[in-house]
Amino acid sequence: MRSVATRFIAVLLVMFGIAVSLAVGSQQPERDGPRYQDSTSLVRPTNYREWPFLGSGLGLNYEPANTGADAPPTFTNVFVNPSSYRGFMQTGTWPNETVFVLEFRRSRTDAAPNVAGRFQGDLRGIEAEVKDARFPDGWAFYNFGAAEALTDVTAPLSGTAVASCVECHTTHTAVERTFVQFYPTLLEVARQKRTLKPGF
Amino acid sequence: MRSVATRFIAVLLVMFGIAVSLAVGSQQPERDGPRYQDSTSLVRPTNYREWPFLGSGLGLNYEPANTGADAPPTFTNVFVNPSSYRGFMQTGTWPNETVFVLEFRRSRTDAAPNVAGRFQGDLRGIEAEVKDARFPDGWAFYNFGAAEALTDVTAPLSGTAVASCVECHTTHTAVERTFVQFYPTLLEVARQKRTLKPGF
Numbered sequence: 001m002r003s004v005a006t007r008f009i010a011v012l013l014v015m016f017g018i019a020v021s022l023a024v025g026s027q028q029p030e031r032d033g034p035r036y037q038d039s040t041s042l043v044r045p046t047n048y049r050e051w052p053f054l055g056s057g058l059g060l061n062y063e064p065a066n067t068g069a070d071a072p073p074t075f076t077n078v079f080v081n082p083s084s085y086r087g088f089m090q091t092g093t094w095p096n097e098t099v100f101v102l103e104f105r106r107s108r109t110d111a112a113p114n115v116a117g118r119f120q121g122d123l124r125g126i127e128a129e130v131k132d133a134r135f136p137d138g139w140a141f142y143n144f145g146a147a148e149a150l151t152d153v154t155a156p157l158s159g160t161a162v163a164s165c166v167e168c169h170t171t172h173t174a175v176e177r178t179f180v181q182f183y184p185t186l187l188e189v190a191r192q193k194r195t196l197k198p199g200f
Numbered sequence: 201m202r203s204v205a206t207r208f209i210a211v212l213l214v215m216f217g218i219a220v221s222l223a224v225g226s227q228q229p230e231r232d233g234p235r236y237q238d239s240t241s242l243v244r245p246t247n248y249r250e251w252p253f254l255g256s257g258l259g260l261n262y263e264p265a266n267t268g269a270d271a272p273p274t275f276t277n278v279f280v281n282p283s284s285y286r287g288f289m290q291t292g293t294w295p296n297e298t299v300f301v302l303e304f305r306r307s308r309t310d311a312a313p314n315v316a317g318r319f320q321g322d323l324r325g326i327e328a329e330v331k332d333a334r335f336p337d338g339w340a341f342y343n344f345g346a347a348e349a350l351t352d353v354t355a356p357l358s359g360t361a362v363a364s365c366v367e368c369h370t371t372h373t374a375v376e377r378t379f380v381q382f383y384p385t386l387l388e389v390a391r392q393k394r395t396l397k398p399g400f
Contacts, residue, residue, distance in 0.1 A: 009209060049385055050285070053253030056275065058307075059317035073317065075256065085250070107258075111381045113372040117259035117273065119382040172313040181311045182319040185249055 032081040033097035034130045041155045042128060042142045045081070048101040052085040054078040054183040058107060058118060075105040075120045078183065088186060092193025094176055098131040123147040129169070129177070130156075139177050141165040174200040232281040233297035234330045241355045242328060242342045245281070248301040252285040254278040254383040258307060258318060275305040275320045278383065288386060292393025294376055298331040323347040329369070329377070330356075339377050341365040374400040 032051075035043040045051075059073030080088075084098035106121035128142040140156035157165060174180040174197060175190050181200060190196045232251075235243040245251075259273030280288075284298035306321040328342040340356035357365060374380040374397060375390050381400060390396045 005206075005209065050252050050282070052250050053277070053279075055320045056256035056277065057314075057317055057319040058258050060314050060319060077253070077256065079253075082250070105384060113368055114257075114260050114382075117257055119257040119260060120255045120384050122384060168313055182314075184305060184320050184322060 032083050034099045034132060037153050040134065040140065041153050042099075042130060042140070043153050044126065044128075044144050044150065045099060045101060048079045048081075048103075051079040051081055051101070054080055054100075054186060056120075057182060060182070072107050072109075073118070074124060075107050075118075077103040077105065077120075078179075079103070089189055092175070092190045092195035094131050094178065096131065096133050100129045100178065102127040102129070126150060129165075131176070137166075139166075139169070141169075173197070232283050234299045234332060237353050240334065240340065241353050242299075242330060242340070243353050244326065244328075244344050244350065245299060245301060248279045248281075248303075251279040251281055251301070254280055254300075254386060256320075257382060260382070272307050272309075273318070274324060275307050275318075277303040277305065277320075278379075279303070289389055292375065292390045292395035294331050294378065296331065296333050300329045300378065302327040302329070326350060329365075331376070337366075339366075339369070341369075373397070 035045075037043060055078055057076045060076055079101045081099045084095050087093075087095040087098075103126055104124040106124055107118040108121040109116070109118055111119070125146045126144040128144070130140045130142070131138060132140065135156070141162050142154050142156055143161075144150050144154055156162070169177040169179075172179070174187070175195050180186045180190050180196070187196075190200075235245075237243060255278055257276045260276055279301045281299045284295050287293075287295040287298075303326055304324040306324055307318040308321040309316070309318055311319070325346045326344040328344070330340045330342070331338060332340065335356070341362050342354050342356055343361075344350050344354055356362070369377040369379075372379070374387070375395050380386045380390050380396070387396075390400075
């Protein structure tokens with residue numbers, strides 16, 4: 001009888017271990033930050049449309065250079081990975097390993113019942129910004145290209161290609177290197193947490 | 201010895217039960233649909249900014265009536281509860297118990313480095329639309345009021361207050377009673393699933 005009891009205990013211990021690992025595994029925070037290849041090339045997030053939306057602009061002047069002066073203005077949508085969003089809402093600062101996706105969308109006017117307003121149409125391109133201590137100054141910028149030919153993985157912008165990003169994201173951003181002045185719900189949090197740069 | 205083994209087995213069984221219930225509980229889909237008081241009054245969702253964003257418009261003509269002709273155009277953002285979003289992406293139709301939140305935000309131009317574009321500012325008001333078999337025609341519309349005085353719970357609009365909602369959401373919507381023509385990622389899915397109404 002003791003050997004039966006011993007075997008039964010052994011089986012129970014294994015099942016208990018499995019159940020505990022399932023319970024713990026499913027309660028751990030999802031790893032939703034940047035995914036890299038070759039240490040710094042960013043894998044394009046494919047599920048960013050399920051991430052928290054920070055704000056939308058129309059015709060803001062980080063408009064892509066290929067927009068002609070008479071072309072309709074472009075919508076820009078910004079999304080951030082969920083765990084970093086929750087981090088910002090608690091602290092007013094961005095945790096390490098935060099990914100921002102900047103999506104460019106054509107603006108349209110041609111669908112009833114709309115008369116004079118603008119709504120969002122086809123994707124035109126995707127860019128990203130990442131905060132990660134692996135980069136010399138803590139940040140990197142990526143361009144996945146135009147919608148017709150998006151790349152799945154891309155190296156961080158460097159040299160003259162990134163200089164204007166860094167300049168604008170340093171000089172004109174309300175919190176760290178991010179345009180929190182354009183993200184109304186975050187702006188309130190940054191005010192409360194006193195993390196806005198002087199002048200905002 | 202047998203009684204020690206029996207007690208040990210009993211303790212293991214209880215711990216196993218707790219571990220299993222934790223594992224199962226944390227893997228069940230989150231209940232993120234409409235919450236009611238008195239059966240049909242909707243509790244305003246407070247975490248909708250973490251829900252999937254469907255699209256943004258500027259100056260669309262479901263603009264609130266209190267906007268003067270010379271006032272700046274209003275941004276409208278639409279969000280949907282996560283489980284219904286996933287349901288639509290799989291089927292091109294809305295599951296029962298779907299909540300759409302329509303958020304009105306002031307448009308602004310006055311923050312560097314912006315020159316001529318518009319970005320989103322303060323909240324102006326919140327409305328909602330719900331698909332739920334508990335309503336006679338399957339849908340209900342809610343207005344939580346202006347941002348300065350949002351109500352936490354509100355009864356569905358009725359009579360003349362809802363007539364224009366129903367008329368427009370019946371005549372001009374691309375999928376069921378929703379403006380999928382304004383939500384670019386859903387529009388693609390509805391095309392693939394052939395759930396667009398004739399004419400779209």
